[in-house]
Amino acid sequence: MVLDQDLVRHLAESSVSVELETEDMTLNIGPQHPSTHGVLRLVARVDGERAFDVHPVIGYMHRGYEKLSEVRTYPQITALVNRIDWVSGYANEVPFIVAAEKLMEIEVPERAQYIRLILTEMARISSHLVFMASYPLELGAATPLFFALRERERVLDLLEGVTGGRFHPNFNRIGGVKPAYGSGSSTRKVIQDLPAGFLAETRDAMDKVTVVVDEINSLVAGNEIILARTKGIGVLPPEVAASYGVSGPNLRASGVKFDLRKVEDYLPYHLFDFEVPVGENGDCWDRWHVRLLEIRQSVRIIQQAIDGIPSGPLQAKVPKVIKVPKGETYVRAENPKGEMGYYLVSNGGQGPYRLKIRSASFSNISILPWILEGVLVPDIIAIMGSLDFVLGDVDR
Amino acid sequence: MGFLTDLFSNFWVSLAGKLLLVGLMIPLVGLVIGFAELKLSAKMQARIGPYFAGGRWGWAQLIADGVKFFQKEDLIPAEADKPVFKIAPILVLVSTVGLLVVIPFGPGLIFRDLSVGVFYALAISSLSTIGILMAGWSSANKYSLMGGLRAAGQLIAYELPLVLAVVGAVILAGTMSMAGIVEAQISSGYPYVIFQFLGFGVFMIAALAELTRIPFDMPIAESELVMGYLTEYSGFRFLFFFLAEFANMFSLSAIAVTLFLGGYWLPGISEDVLAWAGPVILMAKAFLLVFIMIWFRWTFPRFREDQLQSLSWKILVPIALANIAITAVFKVVF
Amino acid sequence: MTSSPSETETTIHPLQEFADEVAGAVGGEAEITFDTVKVRVSPDQWVSALTTARDDLGLVFFSFLSAVDWSAEVEVGDPPGEGVEERFEMLAAVGDLGAGRRVIFTTDLPKDSPVIPSLVDVYSGANWHEREAHEMFGIDFDGHPDLAHLYLPDSFVGNPLRKSYPLLSREVKPWPGTVDVEAMPGGGDETDETSEGPSEENPEA
Numbered sequence: 063m064v065l066d067q068d069l070v071r072h073l074a075e076s077s078v079s080v081e082l083e084t085e086d087m088t089l090n091i092g093p094q095h096p097s098t099h100g101v102l103r104l105v106a107r108v109d110g111e112r113a114f115d116v117h118p119v120i121g122y123m124h125r126g127y128e129k130l131s132e133v134r135t136y137p138q139i140t141a142l143v144n145r146i147d148w149v150s151g152y153a154n155e156v157p158f159i160v161a162a163e164k165l166m167e168i169e170v171p172e173r174a175q176y177i178r179l180i181l182t183e184m185a186r187i188s189s190h191l192v193f194m195a196s197y198p199l200e201l202g203a204a205t206p207l208f209f210a211l212r213e214r215e216r217v218l219d220l221l222e223g224v225t226g227g228r229f230h231p232n233f234n235r236i237g238g239v240k241p242a243y244g245s246g247s248s249t250r251k252v253i254q255d256l257p258a259g260f261l262a263e264t265r266d267a268m269d270k271v272t273v274v275v276d277e278i279n280s281l282v283a284g285n286e287i288i289l290a291r292t293k294g295i296g297v298l299p300p301e302v303a304a305s306y307g308v309s310g311p312n313l314r315a316s317g318v319k320f321d322l323r324k325v326e327d328y329l330p331y332h333l334f335d336f337e338v339p340v341g342e343n344g345d346c347w348d349r350w351h352v353r354l355l356e357i358r359q360s361v362r363i364i365q366q367a368i369d370g371i372p373s374g375p376l377q378a379k380v381p382k383v384i385k386v387p388k389g390e391t392y393v394r395a396e397n398p399k400g401e402m403g404y405y406l407v408s409n410g411g412q413g414p415y416r417l418k419i420r421s422a423s424f425s426n427i428s429i430l431p432w433i434l435e436g437v438l439v440p441d442i443i444a445i446m447g448s449l450d451f452v453l454g455d456v457d458r
Numbered sequence: 459m460g461f462l463t464d465l466f467s468n469f470w471v472s473l474a475g476k477l478l479l480v481g482l483m484i485p486l487v488g489l490v491i492g493f494a495e496l497k498l499s500a501k502m503q504a505r506i507g508p509y510f511a512g513g514r515w516g517w518a519q520l521i522a523d524g525v526k527f528f529q530k531e532d533l534i535p536a537e538a539d540k541p542v543f544k545i546a547p548i549l550v551l552v553s554t555v556g557l558l559v560v561i562p563f564g565p566g567l568i569f570r571d572l573s574v575g576v577f578y579a580l581a582i583s584s585l586s587t588i589g590i591l592m593a594g595w596s597s598a599n600k601y602s603l604m605g606g607l608r609a610a611g612q613l614i615a616y617e618l619p620l621v622l623a624v625v626g627a628v629i630l631a632g633t634m635s636m637a638g639i640v641e642a643q644i645s646s647g648y649p650y651v652i653f654q655f656l657g658f659g660v661f662m663i664a665a666l667a668e669l670t671r672i673p674f675d676m677p678i679a680e681s682e683l684v685m686g687y688l689t690e691y692s693g694f695r696f697l698f699f700f701l702a703e704f705a706n707m708f709s710l711s712a713i714a715v716t717l718f719l720g721g722y723w724l725p726g727i728s729e730d731v732l733a734w735a736g737p738v739i740l741m742a743k744a745f746l747l748v749f750i751m752i753w754f755r756w757t758f759p760r761f762r763e764d765q766l767q768s769l770s771w772k773i774l775v776p777i778a779l780a781n782i783a784i785t786a787v788f789k790v791v792f
Numbered sequence: 793m794t795s796s797p798s799e800t801e802t803t804i805h806p807l808q809e810f811a812d813e814v815a816g817a818v819g820g821e822a823e824i825t826f827d828t829v830k831v832r833v834s835p836d837q838w839v840s841a842l843t844t845a846r847d848d849l850g851l852v853f854f855s856f857l858s859a860v861d862w863s864a865e866v867e868v869g870d871p872p873g874e875g876v877e878e879r880f881e882m883l884a885a886v887g888d889l890g891a892g893r894r895v896i897f898t899t900d901l902p903k904d905s906p907v908i909p910s911l912v913d914v915y916s917g918a919n920w921h922e923r924e925a926h927e928m929f930g931i932d933f934d935g936h937p938d939l940a941h942l943y944l945p946d947s948f949v950g951n952p953l954r955k956s957y958p959l960l961s962r963e964v965k966p967w968p969g970t971v972d973v974e975a976m977p978g979g980g981d982e983t984d985e986t987s988e989g990p991s992e993e994n995p996e997a
Contacts, residue, residue, distance in 0.1 A: 081948075087890060094948045111763070111764075120942065121941075121942060121943035121944060124943040124944070127588055128928075128953060129868070129952055129953055129957075129959060132869040132961075133868050133869050134957060140870075160853060161798065164824055164826050164827065170802070175989060198759060201759035201760065202672055202673065202675070202758070202759035202760030203757065203758060204499075204503070204756055205502055205503050205756050205757060207502050207503075208505060209502035209503075209504065212504055263820065281757070284836065285758065285759070287758050287759050287760070287761055288759055290761070290762070290765055291759060291761075291762060291765075294930065300889075301852070302916070304852045304853045304854070304889060305914070305916045306854065306915075306916050306917040307853065307854040307855060307856070307917035308917075309853075313889075318889050320853075320890070320892070325891060325892025326521035326892060331704070351943060377887075385930075388873075389826050390825050390826070390827060390828070390830075391826035391827065391828045392823060392885060392894075392896060393830045394894075401855065403885070405856075405857065405858070405883065405885070405896075407838070407860055409870060409872050409883075410873065411869070411870040412870075413869060413870070415860075415869065415870070415872055416860045416861070417883060418856065418858045418883070420856040420885070421854050422919065425854075425856075425917055425920075428916075428917055428919065428920040432916070438762065438764070440762045440763065441762070448941050
């Protein structure tokens with residue numbers, strides 16, 4: 063029997079395969095979960111070990127900051143705003159206050175600027191130490207957690223000594239930082255500066271932070287298992303990152319040498335000498351490594367700032383009741399998590415007409431559907447942890 | 459003394475005595491090792507560890523935990539397969555107890571010296587795999603099942619290196635009896651680890667994987683699996699698994715000591731001293747290996763499942779096979 | 793073009809050149825407000841302006857997208873004052889990754905039917921920002937793949953950030969207006985007139 067050509071072609075083209083009916087499972091990671099840094103819910107379709115179609119569901123912590131700030135005065139908003147990214151509390155206040163000061167055209171005294179800078183860098187160290195603690199824990203290594211958090215306690219004690227709060231300093235005032243008043247009847251009107259011994263203790267704490275960062279680096283950097291779990295995982299190309307608005311160490315790990323501290327003037331970073339660490343491949347390992355190097359650079363900045371801090375007033379002269387004149391401006395800062403910005407629209411009132419808060423983690427995790435496509439389930443945790451987000455920052 | 463030897467020469471009395479001893483060893487060893495884990499991990503992490511239970515050392519912590527577990531309500535999920543659910547922890551514990559039977563604690567101090575001791579030890583340690591699968595399956599929980607299957611995959615994958623690693627020591631000793639291997643090391647004058655370092659290394663790694671300890675604890679600590687196959691277990695059933703894990707650490711370490719590190723023997727110690735010092739020496743060596751296991755647990759992160767499998771199949775099995783080949787050649791030639 | 797009031801007519805703002813370049817490239821109107829470059833375009837130029845910004849001007853980094861609700865009557869806060877044109881003012885902030893130049897593109901939408909083409913094909917990050925603007929302001933984005941609620945529950949009705957949407961806690965307690973200044977514990981008002989620092993020598997040095 064001779065097979066005619068059509069039949070041959072038909073047999074060649076038809077795929078004779080038995081389609082196995084496998085159901086894929088819908089996996090719900092969160093909202094209560096040890097690894098999601100808060101109440102984040104990921105709905106993923108999982109086929110065997112691979113996840114497809116990952117949808118983050120956010121909004122569990124939405125507190126309505128933008129609406130609230132329309133009914134608050136500027137000092138009140140300062141208290142609200144450091145709860146956005148609660149891990150690095152102080153750093154959230156600075157761009158907001160700078161925006162208000164820009165509209166009022168107030169010149170902040172140098173000493174206050176230096177203090178703001180020191181505290182912001184301490185907030186950065188604190189935030190990155192939390193990352194150093196929690197990321198290995200998500201991969202299974204339990205020990206760096208204790209080392210990192212122990213040193214973070216030193217930094218938090220210093221922050222508490224100056225501002226009165228570990229996480230929510232509420233230390234900025236329009237025109238400078240809050241001068242402390244004595245509490246006794248005779249010292250009530252005496253304005254106190256930084257607590258005694260603060261600068262010496264900060265130097266000491268910075269030395270200890272350097273030591274522990276080296277310890278954690280030696281524990282983690284050469285470890286084969288950590289390298290196997292993080293190298294080549296979650297690669298983020300710089301174009302994709304820029305298009306999504308990913309900023310901060312996540313962007314720098316992809317090879318983009320861009321740091322808002324070098325290009326914006328909200329704090330006098332141009333007076334200090336520091337490097338901007340950049341990664342090579344944009345994988346989880348680079349995101350870890352960039353943050354580790356950033357801690358070292360922050361220590362460097364603080365040491366220079368302590369050496370050069372000028373004397374002077376802590377706050378410029380401001381009127382009794384703060385009314386910010388009409389205007390609009392956008393001030394953005396290099397928060398530990400990325401770019402944090404405030405678009406302030408003022409009407410001349412005591413509070414803003416509209417305050418748009420651009421939070422870093424919101425844009426950082428908007429990349430999750432893209433980056434988690436086709437990824438193995440254990441790697442989901444590794445990638446999410448490496449993005450280092452905080453739900454307060456995402457949900458505002 | 460004569461009275462005691464007469465008493466214990468009676469089969470049933472000695473059987474009862476052995477059962478009692480083995481039965482007591484499991485909780486005791488489990489308690490000691492568990493406490494060591496708590497304190498050692500604390501020291502490694504700049505903490506203190508148990509402090510309040512039983513004076514400043516906190517030695518009563520695990521006893522208190524044991525009592526706590528026992529008096530908890532016995533929760534079995536409604537959908538669970540009850541007989542299987544109940545038997546699973548017992549099976550795991552039985553395999554641990556079975557392992558202790560063939561470990562030589564001293565010259566002549568062995569519960570039962572089987573001529574196929576090594577074979578028996580490896581076989582009975584793989585019973586726990588079935589127990590874990592039963593636990594995962596019977597829990598009526600999607601994630602427990604996933605954890606149980608992952609554990610089964612891991613344990614089966616690592617049985618092979620475990621078995622192959624000991625073959626080298628068996629070849630050198632010429633016998634499969636555990637007591638015989640120790641005696642062979644005594645008569646040759648050196649512990650087998652000197653030549654069987656590859657086998658020892660493979661055995662220790664495979665033992666860690668058999669115990670599902672970090673770095674191989676993906677079945678338990680996987681993010682969405684809560685405690686994996688152990689999720690639905692609470693109360694004294696969980697205590698069985700818990701004790702079984704620690705006792706298994708000891709058992710596998712003791713087997714490694716027997717096969718590779720010279721067992722209850724130290725060079726330069728005479729035979730009659732070994733009669734009472736043997737158990738002490740064996741315990742000391744076994745605890746040294748247990749310490750290393752605890753050390754690894756708190757230092758390393760965990761492997762991903764596929765990395766774990768490729769480690770076993772692509773690296774450990776070839777090394778173990780090469781080890782056998784080399785050992786056999788050396789045995790024949792020299 | 794407005795500039796900060798403190799500048800005299802003769803000094804040119806350092807960003808003026810950049811602002812003019814952007815405005816020229818996209819066909820819009822530039823404005824520098826307190827060191828921020830704003831370029832106003834019309835709604836049909838929205839997508840093309842941002843595409844030009846991304847491709848020709850090197851502004852590849854997407855910062856945020858949001859809106860401002862300009863209304864004469866407000867339920868919360870103070871009204872904007874005289875002569876404000878009622879509209880939604882869309883804001884899209886983009887920047888570059890080198891010198892850190894940034895532009896806020898803005899356009900005006902009518903209050904009764906705010907529709908604007910979506911930017912998801914230009915900047916992927918616009919996806920979530922547009923979802924947020926949609927649920928908060930009720931602005932419709934043409935061409936967005938999935939305008940589901942982002943923050944608010946699916947059953948939520950209303951657009952919270954509109955000025956016509958009340959803040960429920962303020963229904964209970966009215967807006968204090970100009971009298972909400974409380975004394976801080978410890979005596980001094982933080983908005984005190986006098987703010988002299990400590991003595992000249994640095995006690996910590």
